[in-house]
Amino acid sequence: MLVRDLSRMASRHGYLIRIGREGVAPAADGGIIQPQCDWPSGAIGIGEWQGAPIAALGEAGSPEWPAARQWLHSLPRDQFPLLSSALQVLKWMRDHRFCGRCGKRMKRLEHEFAMHCTGCQHRSYPRISPCIITLITRGRELLLARSPRFGPGMYSTLAGFIEAGESAEEAVRREVFEEVGVEVGRVSYFQSQSWPFPHSFMLGYYAEYAGGDIVLDGAEIEDAQWFTPEDLPGLPPRFSISHALIDNFLRSVASGR
Ligand SMILES: [Zn+2]
Structure with missing residues (x-):
């Protein structure tokens, strides 16, 4: 650790x-x-x-x-x-070598991750960008999507940055609707993960399908489908929270919960 x-x-x-x-x-x-x-x-x-x-x-x-x-x-x-x-x-x-406020060279503070500007006292800390990542479920089915940059055959959960002023739950509903056009009902928190590509902080949620047909946004998503546990596509890497969301859901389906 x-x-x-x-x-x-x-x-x-x-x-x-x-x-x-x-x-x-x-x-x-x-x-x-x-x-x-x-x-x-x-x-x-x-x-x-x-x-x-x-x-x-x-x-x-x-x-x-x-x-x-x-x-x-x-x-x-x-x-x-x-x-x-x-x-x-x-x-x-x-x-963050230079101050974003006055332009002077920043100095690293010891014992913490902070860059300090001796000119205007501005400080910068490692940037962490909160994102939501969500698995949409409908009974024992799961909605997975693929981005054009994924490897062949791989599908994953939906994800997106939280906008300034937005709650995580609002971001889940907005991203889901923007990317695949469906509406979701109950949204429940699962767990979080730091994701360094480049500095995302993923908040994982389950979202229960409430209505609508899949309509692709055409840019971020090139395909999205409902899958059953018996007929799954290629899944994301095992360390990812996306994998954990899917895996945990499949276990709950298998145990009949
Ligand atoms: Zn400064």
Whole structure:
């Protein structure tokens, strides 16, 4: 488990995650945690792992390294929060080098993830963008959709960013209607997940179908269908909350709940 404590980062020694422009460096054990070492300059401590400090390093990397998304299929489960934190912290530091208010160079504050502007005192923190992700159900059927960027045959739950001023439940109803044209009745919270592509925070919901036929939005969604548990398409990667929403629903159908 990643312990989110930055008090021991000054030693500049510990585990390391190496993030390249195109991928994440594999370690000898098949995961992404490199053995303990003195951290190269530019490494950013992100916490402690198995009793030792751990840092993320952004570098050019090698085109041979598997892409971050590819790791979702093979990464040991307990390393997902490390990958997620490393990707997001590095991206935030890269994108917030200058003050968004006055334009001066920002300075990293020690012991927390904050960039501080000495000119106007503005602070920036890692950007986290809340999204809803929802599985629409109708009895024992589930509505799954595919985006043009999915791999062949893969379908998933619907997702979208929460707009400024909107509640998560309102976002569920709006996204569902915009993307597939159906109305939903009861909406119930499931669980959440940090999703570092690039900095989403997914709030998972079940939504019960209430009416309407599937009408595709034509842009974000290229197909959407009702599926039964016996006849499922390719599903999203196992670490994703989308997979968990589907899996949990299938288990409840199988047990007759
Ligand atoms: Zn400023």
